[in-house]
Amino acid sequence: MAVEHLEQVFEEGLDRAYYMEQKLVKILDKMAKRATDQNIKDAFEIHKEETMEQVARLEEVFNFMNMTPKKIPAHEIDGLAEDEKEFDKEKPTNAIKDFHSLGAAVKMENLEIGHYEVLILIAKKIDLHGVVSLLKDNLKEEERALKKVQKLSKRFDFTTTIHPDASMM
C-alpha cells in the first residue's frame, strides 16, 4: 500500500513509539538492576514505572483511533540497547558503567522527545486534537526524565565514592 496520507505517517510513528516504550520498560529494568549507585538505580526504576504508564497512554491513543498496534521496530532504540551490551563486554568498572548508563539514558530520552515532538506536530496537522494531550503528557515526562539524568551525569563524581544525590534535585 502506497503511503499517500499524513495519517499513515502518524500511524507508523505511533507504532514505532509503542515498540520503543515497551522496549524501554525492559531496558530501564535492566539498567536499574545493573546500576551500583542507589540514586541512579532509583532514577531508572522510577522512570521504568513512568514508562509503563506511557505505554498505557499510547494504548489510549490506539483506542481513540480505533487502531490495533502493529509491531514495527524502532531501530534507534535497538541500536542504543545493542551499544550498551557491547560496552559491557569491555568490562567497565562500576563507576564507569553507571556513568555510561546515564549517558545512554540521556540519548534515549532525547530520542523519545524527538518522536513525541514529531507525533504531536503531525497530530495537529491532521486535526487529531483528541490525542495531543495524551502525547504531550508523555513528552513532558520524557523532558523531566531527561533533566534528571542530565543532572545525575553532571554531578557524577569520579573522585569520591559518593555519587550524586537524586533526592536533592
Ligand SMILES: [Fe+2]
Ligand atoms: Fe523515557
